[in-house]
Amino acid sequence: MYDYDLLVVGSANADLVVGVERRPSAGETVLGSDLAVHPGGKGANQAVAAARLGARSALLARVGDDAHGRLLTEAQRAAGVDTSGVLAGGAPTGVALITVDPSGDNSIVVSPGANALLTPGDIRAAGGLIAAARVVSAQLEIPLETVAEVVRTRPEGTRFVLNPSPPAPLPPEVLAACDPLVVNEHEARVLIGDTAGSGPEGWARTLIGLGPRSVVITLGAEGALVADRRTDVVTRVPSPRVEAVDTTGAGDAFTAALAWRLGLGEGLVEAAGYAARVGATAVTGTGAQESYPTAEEVVAP
Ligand code: RIB
Secondary structure, eight states: OOSEEEEEEOOOEEEEEEEBSSOOOTTOOOOBOOOEEEEEOHHHHHHHHHHHHTOOEEEEEEEOSSHHHHHHHHHHHHHTOEEEEEEEOSSOOEEEEEEEOTTSOEEEEEEOGGGGGOOHHHHHHTHHHHHTEEEEEEESSSOHHHHHHHHHHSOTTOEEEEEOOSOOOOOHHHHHHEEEEEEEHHHHHHHHTOOSOOOHHHHHHHHHHTSOSEEEEEOGGGOEEEEETTTTEEEEEOOOOOOOSOOTTHHHHHHHHHHHHHHTTOOHHHHHHHHHHHHHHHTTSSSSGGGOOOGGGSOOO
């Protein structure tokens, strides 16, 4: 009945990555490795991650009419993602400047470029694509008004998953549609304005109070916390122990796996458990999309 298990509406960036011994502080210059250019962007990453796992996925995004745009679109096609919703032109392709340290942690600055030109009108024009998807997932590297239009355009019954990254205040209509709202610790703190350190369980309950149907907080090596408005229960989901090489894009792999499995009918806790295994596998490889596993490669619990 649906053509796609997952439609991702979001960003596509060329990731310009340099390995460093130490990420620089203000006013500091450090030398790094040779530059590597990888396909990235939180939206494009999610679409590829889901496709690698076996989902029928599609991407609705905007890239520039340039070499980076062609690299990104080709990476989507190579992974089996439907790119009929990838628009081109209007501004240069988005770029992410990424430094990765020896522990695998990263710092990212994004220049949105064409991502900022994905408009509410583009969403309305893609109504057929949206209606053909069982689950629609979005992030915030595209304009918030565009994400709000996704919420309005999707048919009733189409599940909506949002990773508000980078975090920004969310309108009530967007919050109320999230099932789940997926955040990491940083995003959780920003959304609830937490400085007192109430801890992940407290953040989950506070976030649920903002209106989403469910919340998932990713906690890196500590797994994830799942909170469901329908049951009023907060559940911790473990992550397998792995050796981290590069955490870039692991959260995107987690969210894509979660969204896909929810669409297949799994419960939130079960789907988050699978997503934690996918995210853990992704941190064992370099880059974002290159590190995403097939279903057979996902590490054991
Ligand atoms: O989540 C990782 C992604 O964030 C990178 O691929 C980069 O493009 C930024 O969007």
